[in-house]
Amino acid sequence: MPFVFKRLALLLSISACVAADKETPFRAGPAASYPSHQSNAQITIGAEPYVMLEKVKLAFGKVDPNQFGVLPVLIVIQNDSDKSIRLDRIKLEYVGGDRQHVDATPARDVRYLKGTDRPNVITGPMGKPKILKTKNPLNAWEIEGRAFSAQILPPGQSASGFFYFQAALQHGASVYINGLYEAGTGKEIFYFELPLQ
16 A cells, blocks of 8 residues: 555544544434424424533533523424514513513623622732633633524424523423514414423
8 A cells, every 4th residue: 555545544544533532513303302392383393401411511512501590491493384484583481380480581691691700819929910810601602602593494494592591490390482473474473382391
């Protein structure tokens, strides 16, 4: 085997090993595959709260929003109708087991939910103070990058992403979803109520 081919084979085997070591990329499943799903007017919505550490790590890496009082809920919408659906006015509301209602916090505002820490100050070698900056863990790209952002959903397509609630998951909690409209007629689609398990 010529030297060039040996080198190419070595590079391919190294890249295969590196790819095998990387974590599985985050992907949402079909809407109907989630235990909490509902269909209405040929639209299926599935929901899953992300509280299990393995799932949170897969979606958000090192950041666990639950530690900061933020409950991420994955929403998957499948449009099996023959009409496009507008999602630009979608509204989600978390209803806890105690019947308290919490609106979803926009993903761009989640980074501000954790108050600023007082910077650490240490004394330098010459007696001058040195300020150590601390990073806000909720300012991770995964928070906004994995947020639900679809504006319109064509027939036969699906969209998914996270909504964030300033609440903890409670027994008997559910999420209400409304604000879905047919793009052509402007007719509102009946609301969805999904229990969070």
